[in-house]
Amino acid sequence: GSSAEDNDAGQVVELKLAHFFPSTHPAEEDLIQPWADAIEEATNGQVKITSYPGETLLKADQIYDGVVSGVADMGMSCFSYTRGRFPVMEAFELPGVIYNNSKVASTVAWEGIKQINPEEIQDTKMMMALTTGPGDLFTKAPVRRLEDLQGLEIRATGLSALTLQKLGANPVAMPQSDAYEALSKGVVKGNLSPVEVLKGWKHAEVTKYLTRTPFLYNTLFFVTMNLDKWNSLSPENQKAIEAINEKYFTEVAMGLWDKQNEAAMKWAVEDQGVQEIKLTDEEAERWINLVQPIQDEFVANLDAKGLEGRQVMDTVLELADKYNKEYQ
Amino acid sequence: MFKFTGLVSGLSRILDKIAGLCMVCAMLLVVANILLRALFSRPVLGVYEYVTFLTVATIGLSLAHCALQNGHIAVSFMFDRLPLKIQELVDLIINTAGLLFWSICAWQVAIFANSTAASGVVSPTSQIPLHPFIYLAAFGLLALGLVLLVRTMESVQRLLQPSLTPLSTPGIKAAKSIQKAAAVNK
Amino acid sequence: MSTLVVGLISIIAFFILLVLRMPIAFAMALVGLVGFACLTSPSAAFSMVAKEIYATFSNYSLGVIAMFVWMGFLAFYSGIGTRMYVFAYKLIGHYPGGLAIATQAACGVFGAICGSNTATAATIGAIALPEMKKYKYDDALATASVAAGGVLGVLIPPSVIFIVYGMATEQSVGKLFMAGILPGILLMLLYMAAIALITFRKPGLGPAGPKANWRERTEALRGGLGEVLIIFTLSMGGLFIGWFTPTEAGAVGAAGVLGVALFKKSISWEGFNKSLLDATRTTAMIMLLIAGAMIFGRLMAISRLPFELAQMAGTLPLPPFAVMAIILFIYLVLGCFIDALALVLLTIPIFYPIAVNTLGYDPIWFGVIIVMTVAMGVITPPVGMNVYIIKGVAPDIPLEVIYKGIWPFLGAVVVCLALLIVFPQLATFLPRLMS
Numbered sequence: 029g030s031s032a033e034d035n036d037a038g039q040v041v042e043l044k045l046a047h048f049f050p051s052t053h054p055a056e057e058d059l060i061q062p063w064a065d066a067i068e069e070a071t072n073g074q075v076k077i078t079s080y081p082g083e084t085l086l087k088a089d090q091i092y093d094g095v096v097s098g099v100a101d102m103g104m105s106c107f108s109y110t111r112g113r114f115p116v117m118e119a120f121e122l123p124g125v126i127y128n129n130s131k132v133a134s135t136v137a138w139e140g141i142k143q144i145n146p147e148e149i150q151d152t153k154m155m156m157a158l159t160t161g162p163g164d165l166f167t168k169a170p171v172r173r174l175e176d177l178q179g180l181e182i183r184a185t186g187l188s189a190l191t192l193q194k195l196g197a198n199p200v201a202m203p204q205s206d207a208y209e210a211l212s213k214g215v216v217k218g219n220l221s222p223v224e225v226l227k228g229w230k231h232a233e234v235t236k237y238l239t240r241t242p243f244l245y246n247t248l249f250f251v252t253m254n255l256d257k258w259n260s261l262s263p264e265n266q267k268a269i270e271a272i273n274e275k276y277f278t279e280v281a282m283g284l285w286d287k288q289n290e291a292a293m294k295w296a297v298e299d300q301g302v303q304e305i306k307l308t309d310e311e312a313e314r315w316i317n318l319v320q321p322i323q324d325e326f327v328a329n330l331d332a333k334g335l336e337g338r339q340v341m342d343t344v345l346e347l348a349d350k351y352n353k354e355y356q
Numbered sequence: 357m358f359k360f361t362g363l364v365s366g367l368s369r370i371l372d373k374i375a376g377l378c379m380v381c382a383m384l385l386v387v388a389n390i391l392l393r394a395l396f397s398r399p400v401l402g403v404y405e406y407v408t409f410l411t412v413a414t415i416g417l418s419l420a421h422c423a424l425q426n427g428h429i430a431v432s433f434m435f436d437r438l439p440l441k442i443q444e445l446v447d448l449i450i451n452t453a454g455l456l457f458w459s460i461c462a463w464q465v466a467i468f469a470n471s472t473a474a475s476g477v478v479s480p481t482s483q484i485p486l487h488p489f490i491y492l493a494a495f496g497l498l499a500l501g502l503v504l505l506v507r508t509m510e511s512v513q514r515l516l517q518p519s520l521t522p523l524s525t526p527g528i529k530a531a532k533s534i535q536k537a538a539a540v541n542k
Numbered sequence: 543m544s545t546l547v548v549g550l551i552s553i554i555a556f557f558i559l560l561v562l563r564m565p566i567a568f569a570m571a572l573v574g575l576v577g578f579a580c581l582t583s584p585s586a587a588f589s590m591v592a593k594e595i596y597a598t599f600s601n602y603s604l605g606v607i608a609m610f611v612w613m614g615f616l617a618f619y620s621g622i623g624t625r626m627y628v629f630a631y632k633l634i635g636h637y638p639g640g641l642a643i644a645t646q647a648a649c650g651v652f653g654a655i656c657g658s659n660t661a662t663a664a665t666i667g668a669i670a671l672p673e674m675k676k677y678k679y680d681d682a683l684a685t686a687s688v689a690a691g692g693v694l695g696v697l698i699p700p701s702v703i704f705i706v707y708g709m710a711t712e713q714s715v716g717k718l719f720m721a722g723i724l725p726g727i728l729l730m731l732l733y734m735a736a737i738a739l740i741t742f743r744k745p746g747l748g749p750a751g752p753k754a755n756w757r758e759r760t761e762a763l764r765g766g767l768g769e770v771l772i773i774f775t776l777s778m779g780g781l782f783i784g785w786f787t788p789t790e791a792g793a794v795g796a797a798g799v800l801g802v803a804l805f806k807k808s809i810s811w812e813g814f815n816k817s818l819l820d821a822t823r824t825t826a827m828i829m830l831l832i833a834g835a836m837i838f839g840r841l842m843a844i845s846r847l848p849f850e851l852a853q854m855a856g857t858l859p860l861p862p863f864a865v866m867a868i869i870l871f872i873y874l875v876l877g878c879f880i881d882a883l884a885l886v887l888l889t890i891p892i893f894y895p896i897a898v899n900t901l902g903y904d905p906i907w908f909g910v911i912i913v914m915t916v917a918m919g920v921i922t923p924p925v926g927m928n929v930y931i932i933k934g935v936a937p938d939i940p941l942e943v944i945y946k947g948i949w950p951f952l953g954a955v956v957v958c959l960a961l962l963i964v965f966p967q968l969a970t971f972l973p974r975l976m977s
């Protein structure tokens with residue numbers, strides 16, 4: 029039992045944080061570790077966070093629930109792994125919204141979450157949200173126009189599978205762990221993912237072309253905390269942690285994937301000879317028009333659940349517009 | 357008692373049959389999808405999720421029958437040397453512990469299914485609700501608990517009437533279908 | 543109470559339950575639950591156990607084990623396995639231990655289709671064990687050779703553990719696969735040598751049969767190997783051309799065996815039903831074991847025992863090879879209690895930076911070494927997943943008999959590891975060729 033009084037008396041609260049990234053991944057090395065150290069320092073050592081990377085404590089799709097039930101005290105994962113549980117959060121991953129980079133996409137998400145403050149995440153204390161930013165198409169044969177994509181087998185799961193279907197591609201759903209072999213042998217001819225995957229999962233070894241599609245894909249990550257554990261902290265410690273959260277969101281989290289994407293892109297182009305393809309504006313327009321209905325379906329779906337679908341969608345579009353101008 | 361034992365073994369046999377059917381379906385589904393993909397370039401989206409659901413059914417529904425055949429293996433060599441009375445007593449304790457443990461697991465998995473139903477989680481691609489399959493797993497564990505209840509009752513009986521049946525060690529009583537079939541094949 | 547103490551007590555409690563004849567999967571799950579409850583809260587522990595059970599049952603990559611196991615039983619009940627062994631017997635049955643040696647080749651070849659050690663052991667076990675029994679091979683030799691042969695399933699690509707290692711360390715899975723080929727073949731040859739040595743000293747363990755002439759051999763070939771070749775070419779070729787992924791290969795294999803058996807009318811309705819019965823029983827056992835191992839693994843993670851051990855090894859003031867030796871020793875000890883896959887997931891985050899960044903070892907080479915060491919763990923007592931699998935396939939053979947036969951094969955793995963340490967090129971040569 030660690031109540032607020034205990035903490036004032038100097039008792040240390042030890043928190044376990046579960047996530048699925050490998051221990052050598054920047055999410056652990058550049059974000060979680062320094063952020064945890066900063067929290068320990070800011071709370072004079074009263075809040076101590078131990079990270080369990082690489083699914084050692086909880087599997088990726090169990091992390092949110094695991095934080096609610098107290099298996100872990102904190103967790104970082106994707107909302108979309110438990111599809112249907114976070115209907116509003118899907119707004120930040122919808123295709124047809126242009127994000128220049130992960131800075132824009134992350135800021136839109138974090139600010140959007142604060143503004144909308146949806147019911148579905150009230151059972152934990154959100155620390156921060158960040159995104160991969162836009163994903164691109166990496167393929168074995170060049171995709172320069174919509175016609176090149178018709179009937180092409182592309183690995184994608186969840187919302188992305190629907191997106192590719194609307195574009196006329198042939199989405200094949202399989203786990204990311206199967207994708208390398210499948211690409212290598214040509215079971216699928218491409219993948220829709222953040223550029224980071226080219227290096228992280230070595231997909232650049234088995235694909236040749238990269239078509240830039242900054243309007244097709246985004247994945248939203250959360251860092252969250254068990255509500256009882258949060259409420260047990262003293263107000264001073266809570267304030268200190270919130271300050272650290274904002275600092276690390278701006279300085280590290282929001283641009284984390286941009287840094288990785290750049291490094292992956294450099295490696296893919298220079299070492300693996302991957303060729304970058306940029307769509308013309310007219311071509312991009314055709315693609316965006318085709319995926320637009322997914323946004324309308326999203327709005328209708330939320331409305332059917334008695335949530336403000338249109339308002340959520342407009343918030344996302346407005347914020348994207350605003351931050352695309354700020355972070356070019 | 358005998359009626360109950362018969363009921364439980366009948367139930368687990370039926371469940372195992374359904375489990376086998378699910379395995380056949382999973383195989384056919386994977387092969388059909390490969391053919392559709394390789395020959396007609398028209399794979400069924402989310403097949404791997406369907407296969408996953410069928411796998412849950414296969415495993416969940418065969419747990420009880422596996423236990424009935426003493427298929428869940430144990431280490432027996434050190435214990436066999438103890439006096440029979442002690443063996444029987446410890447057997448009773450272990451069986452009761454197993455019964456309690458898996459019944460609690462069944463209950464907990466059902467709670468997990470409840471909360472999944474409430475939060476509306478669906479599979480990412482085919483968007484099929486997950487909770488029916490979690491209930492199925494819970495049901496399989498419950499059936500496993502029933503088999504262990506039979507085992508516990510048998511332990512009690514042996515302890516009260518030592519002359520009734522000799523103690524069966526796990527593995528000896530286990531299905532020898534392989535050897536039987538080997539004879540058939542010859 | 544320190545978390546480490548809880549971890550240690552849990553291991554002891556697990557041992558006691560084993561001795562008391564509690565089924566192994568139950569013991570691991572029960573100790574995992576209670577230990578986890580001590581370190582967090584009962585409600586958190588219950589929630590962890592419930593989710594872990596469902597997660598294991600619904601794991602797509604583990605689901606393929608069921609298909610491979612069924613394929614093995616189909617091959618057995620349709621007599622395809624029997625005909626395969628008749629041919630092998632005619633070919634090399636006149637040497638002592640010839641069939642066990644042929645079984646190693648079967649494991650190696652099967653390893654090229656299947657990426658899991660448990661599935662390889664179960665599939666080959668279903669086919670090979672009844673046959674070796676028929677030819678009066680010693681139980682310990684027969685079962686142990688298949689349990690050990692299953693390891694070839696993860697060394698020879700494709701391999702689940704290499705994929706997990708590649709994912710956790712961001713190394714090229716393709717290179718890891720290439721790196722596993724030569725050590726895999728080497729280990730297979732060492733196994734064969736071990737069998738030859740055992741049966742040379744005690745010919746009664748693998749009795750030699752009459753020598754067949756070439757006419758008999760070609761006859762046996764036409765009778766049995768033809769259909770095996772068709773199935774194998776289909777599976778291998780399909781994988782190579784890119785018709786399906788390794789995870790789908792199990793279903794293709796089962797369909798292939800069933801198709802051939804139906805075409806040749808060599809399986810009865812009864813045999814088909816029995817193959818399903820045996821396959822579901824074996825799968826249920828394997829999956830409950832894996833679920834138990836996962837739950838126990840969660841307890842180990844939260845007790846921080848593996849992490850502390852690793853940290854300790856990394857900070858010792860010793861030369862690199864000595865630290866590496868300690869790391870391998872820790873793997874061997876942990877491998878006695880934790881399943882291979884869980885062990886790689888748990889320990890790579892700590893050992894990898896030490897071995898590669900601090901000590902300067904080649905990451906691909908380290909991957910092969912780790913896979914081989916944890917593979918050793920699956921055949922060592924008391925928690926040896928492959929030994930359990932074999933016990934599940936051949937329920938009437940006591941566990942201790944299988945463990946008794948394991949030692950020569952364990953020796954072969956040690957020799958293979960030593961050769962890899964002395965000649966790292968065995969692992970690094972092929973991947974270098976690739977880039």
Ligand code: NA
Pocket residue numbers: 652653654655656657658694695696697698699700701
């Ligand atoms: Na393999």
Ligand code: NA
Pocket residue numbers: 877878879918919920921922923924925926927
């Ligand atoms: Na072991």
